[in-house]
Amino acid sequence: MILKSLMMPDPLPQHTPVLAAEVLTALAPTPGKRFVDGTVGLGGHSAALLAAGAQVLAIDRDASALRQAAERLARYGDQVCFVHADFRSLKTVLNQPGWSEVDGILVDLGVSSWQLDEPARGFSFRHDGPLDMRMDTSQPVTAADIVNTWEEEPLAELIRQWGEERYARQVAYRIVQARRQTPIRTTGQLAAIVRQAIPQRGPQRIDPATRTFQALRIAVNRELDGLETFVSEATDVLAPGGRLAVITFHSLEDRPIKRALRREAGIPDDDAPTDFWGRRVTPTPRLRLLHRRPIIPTDAEVASNPRARSAKLRAAERLP
Ligand SMILES: C[S@@+](CC[C@H](N)C(=O)[O-])C[C@H]1O[C@@H](n2cnc3c(N)ncnc32)[C@H](O)[C@@H]1O
Incomplete structure (x- = not known):
């Protein structure tokens, strides 16, 4: 379901997304390029992409987050559209005119600070509330x-x-x-x-x-289901030169993302199949990793936003 953006001023308080500058460098948005923000949350990263003139298809499985993002990003009008979905259904979501290939995809995994701070959502042991924890209610x-x-x-x-x-x-x-x-x-x-x-x-x-x-x-x-398949499907829909950026917050989600990115970059892992001579079969590379090691926040970012402390950004570019 696509929700049309609402033409309203931005009345909501400032929201600073994690590794914002690093994400912008990795995704390199320019006017007219098409991006998918698979976890729009409160729209911090999307706002930066839109401010650079890009088109954004903004996805979130939390309808309430999506409504808040629509309010925050209303000033961008038709530059952005909102979809209530799971980013792991990326191919189904992109099955609409003009979005079969994209220039960049971002996912910033986990829950947002807004969800954690909202007692009624039941995510946090710091606030008493119903024991719920569903992102998609x-x-x-x-x-x-x-x-x-x-x-x-x-x-x-x-x-x-x-x-x-x-x-x-x-x-x-x-x-x-x-x-x-x-x-x-x-x-x-x-x-x-x-x-x-x-x-x-x-x-x-x-x-x-x-x-x-x-x-x-x-x-x-079911946060860990389908992350490797997502990387592979994201690679399928990236235009040549398009970029994929993933932010993780703990090793359980970082490991499958790292493994899938390396495989798409043609780097065989330890359980890769071997050929007749016992050599590991090297997958045909479809991605180029942009960094040898994940990008982590600076001390200054962690000091101003302690929730950023375990963030890791991995990014890759689609080969021609
Ligand atoms: C860390 S926040 C993203 C913050 C966002 N980048 C920003 O700048 O405000 C994660 C968001 O992703 C959503 N989310 C988590 N897993 C998802 C999934 N599989 N599909 C779609 N949305 C998801 C959550 O509901 C939450 O709103």
């Missing part, structure tokens, strides 16, 4: 469904694998004990249960609930 499964219905064993595995939580067994055990008394319905209830389950040794760098909340958020939104 039309999806059926919430975090409360998972913590109240999953068996202890798979729950522990989920928290261990996607939260990288070493006390996952203890956390799952406490959750199951607690829900026998009363269903776990709020972020505050869950955060308290997790904090009790994890041994506290001295001052904590992060809240002990952080890892369990991350695991549940990844599960609810």
